Amino acid sequence: MLLRMSSLFLRTLRDDPADAEVPSHKLLVRAGYVRRIAPGVYSWLPLGKMVLENVTRIVREEMDRMGGQEVLFPALLPREYYEATGRWTEYGDTLFRLKDRKGADYLLGPTHEEMFTDMVKGEYASYKDYPVTLYQIQTKYRDEARPRAGILRGREFVMKDSYSFDLDDEGLKHSYERHRETYIKIFDRLGIGYKICFATSGAMGGSASEEFLAPAVTGEDTFVACHHCGYAANAEAVTTPAPAAITGERPAQRVLDTPGTPTIESLVTYVNEHHGLNVTAAETLKNIVVKVTKPGSDKPETLIVGVPGDREVDFKRLEASLAPGEPAIFEAEDFARHPGLVRGYIGPQVLKGLGIRYLVDPRVVDGTAWVTGANEPGKHAVDVVAGRDFVADGTIEAAEVRTGDACPVCGSALSIDRGIEIGHIFQLGRKYADAAKLDALGPDGKPIRVTMGSYGVGVSRAVAVIVEQGHDELGLVWPREVAPVDVHLVGTGKDGQIEAATRLAEELEARGLRVLVDDRAGVSPGVKFKDAELLGMPTILIVGRGLAQGVAELRDRVTGVKEEIPIAEAVDRVVAACRA
Ligand code: ATP
Ligand code: MG
Numbered sequence: 001m002l003l004r005m006s007s008l009f010l011r012t013l014r015d016d017p018a019d020a021e022v023p024s025h026k027l028l029v030r031a032g033y034v035r036r037i038a039p040g041v042y043s044w045l046p047l048g049k050m051v052l053e054n055v056t057r058i059v060r061e062e063m064d065r066m067g068g069q070e071v072l073f074p075a076l077l078p079r080e081y082y083e084a085t086g087r088w089t090e091y092g093d094t095l096f097r098l099k100d101r102k103g104a105d106y107l108l109g110p111t112h113e114e115m116f117t118d119m120v121k122g123e124y125a126s127y128k129d130y131p132v133t134l135y136q137i138q139t140k141y142r143d144e145a146r147p148r149a150g151i152l153r154g155r156e157f158v159m160k161d162s163y164s165f166d167l168d169d170e171g172l173k174h175s176y177e178r179h180r181e182t183y184i185k186i187f188d189r190l191g192i193g194y195k196i197c198f199a200t201s202g203a204m205g206g207s208a209s210e211e212f213l214a215p216a217v218t219g220e221d222t223f224v225a226c227h228h229c230g231y232a233a234n235a236e237a238v239t240t241p242a243p244a245a246i247t248g249e250r251p252a253q254r255v256l257d258t259p260g261t262p263t264i265e266s267l268v269t270y271v272n273e274h275h276g277l278n279v280t281a282a283e284t285l286k287n288i289v290v291k292v293t294k295p296g297s298d299k300p301e302t303l304i305v306g307v308p309g310d311r312e313v314d315f316k317r318l319e320a321s322l323a324p325g326e327p328a329i330f331e332a333e334d335f336a337r338h339p340g341l342v343r344g345y346i347g348p349q350v351l352k353g354l355g356i357r358y359l360v361d362p363r364v365v366d367g368t369a370w371v372t373g374a375n376e377p378g379k380h381a382v383d384v385v386a387g388r389d390f391v392a393d394g395t396i397e398a399a400e401v402r403t404g405d406a407c408p409v410c411g412s413a414l415s416i417d418r419g420i421e422i423g424h425i426f427q428l429g430r431k432y433a434d435a436a437k438l439d440a441l442g443p444d445g446k447p448i449r450v451t452m453g454s455y456g457v458g459v460s461r462a463v464a465v466i467v468e469q470g471h472d473e474l475g476l477v478w479p480r481e482v483a484p485v486d487v488h489l490v491g492t493g494k495d496g497q498i499e500a501a502t503r504l505a506e507e508l509e510a511r512g513l514r515v516l517v518d519d520r521a522g523v524s525p526g527v528k529f530k531d532a533e534l535l536g537m538p539t540i541l542i543v544g545r546g547l548a549q550g551v552a553e554l555r556d557r558v559t560g561v562k563e564e565i566p567i568a569e570a571v572d573r574v575v576a577a578c579r580a
Helices: 023-030 046-066 079-084 113-123 169-189 264-274 315-322 332-337 348-354 431-436 459-469 497-510 525-535 545-549 567-579
Strands: 002-004 034-038 041-044 076-078 096-099 105-108 132-141 156-166 195-198 209-215 221-226 232-234 254-257 285-293 301-308 326-329 357-360 369-376 379-385 414-429 439-441 447-449 451-458 487-491 515-518 539-543 551-556 562-566
Touching: 002 497, 023 034, 023 459, 041 046, 046 132, 046 156, 046 169, 046 459, 076 079, 079 105, 079 113, 113 132, 113 156, 113 431, 113 451, 156 169, 156 459, 169 209, 169 414, 169 451, 195 221, 195 232, 195 414, 209 221, 209 459, 254 369, 264 379, 285 332, 285 369, 301 348, 315 326, 348 357, 348 369, 348 379, 414 431, 414 459, 431 451, 451 459, 487 497, 487 525, 487 567, 497 515, 497 539, 497 567, 515 525, 525 539, 539 567, 545 551, 551 567, 562 567
Parallel strands: 002 515, 301 357, 487 515, 487 539
Antiparallel strands: 034 041, 076 105, 096 105, 132 156, 156 451, 195 209, 209 414, 221 232, 221 414, 254 379, 285 301, 285 326, 369 379, 414 451, 439 447, 539 551, 551 562
């Protein structure tokens, strides 16, 4: 392949696009790889399309090597399949729904579990047919609440999704492990750094699940890692080790006057100054009211969540814990409808009586004593003991996770970082097979319910993630396997340099390399150098003033190393650099 800048459909931009916040968005637009059509909807220009194809090819090669078989579903799907599993409603506003001319309901597929299950059911009948793993690399649609960061979070995006079908749990585990190994190979080849993190399964149902998170400051996911035992988990999935219950006598609870103390900070200061106590925020119990809407229902449930007062409620963790229910903030008008709930002074002592469900942080074990609201304006209670003065309806993981929190496996201090989800593997179990009644006829003539796994890779997102992790102040820096071309030749000057660069480009193409040559006449060397750096090809060869002395400059875009080499050796040297 030989691309010539003089005719390549490419216009680079000097300035960052106004709506771009993250490096990948800025650089991919500036370098002419993608263009915006609507929020979260992008077109791929020639160089961008080449990178996307390279990522796609790597994913496909590894999926095929694993034994996956590729199929392709439409994006446009009728409602009935998603109605059967409840996801037509469960998916909420994220689902793109539309009607055809006859008024029938359709959707644009956000993920395809239902369709794959149905396809297998249509073709396979006997236990002898199984196991099987099918995949597709296809365009998905999600009406994301916050499409941001260009192709990092699109409303239209390319995903590889695969599904395994097995006869028993052992088989599912095996399919899951093979996907895990395959994902490791894929992301290693893509040059993406990642951490494999325990995950929650969210609206998908099912049990074991892990996410591949690419560490990046711009990431929307937060994950913890234990450098002692290797535990890593999405913050949403971190479990809090519960301390042992405390036994023994505690003084009876007392109600104290605490006027004007609706916040934890004001409460702690007040009781220590005016009541001679010596408590910290961690000894207070903060009660947050939310309303939770179950899919398909329009009557939200009032729920109170109790967490130690030194911690905020992490809304993403709360959401993950309540999925598929959706929590929302309890507003002033909601309080108006619940006179029993005294804003700023809520305590769990009365919640049973009010018929309100109460869930607590796992640290709130029986026997722990708390300073908390006394359900009267300007009053708090001390020595309110869990299990004695109130009994929670269960525990919930909703409190924020902090650096230094104890690892749930070994107890060492956890670190916290941000990352971008690039892949997700799930053991779904039988949820979708149950909905579709997907059975295999067993050797004894009895039906066996099939068990499934579902596995996704963000193919278009991976392009952006590679940029997030690998760019510099000058522009893009592609790993060789995904770069549009291997080498970018730059001819600068009016003394035959462009012709010489073009001849070298042709020779390099003949040697099997993918080549881009900047053969534009009337463009200054400065502009050409800037473009070469911005476009990010791994090897750059400059044929400039040195041509008269028989030398060219070889640059490594990754290391930045520059070297003068004899023109006569240029072809061999570039081939060697590209094959290294
Ligand atoms: P996120 O938490 O980022 O919204 P998700 O958990 O909803 O992602 P999955 O349903 O697990 O995503 O989809 C599989 C993969 O598809 C993800 O790991 C991610 O790489 C990619 N992906 C999901 N949503 C988007 C999107 N809006 N734009 C680009 N890629 C996406
Ligand atoms: Mg996911």
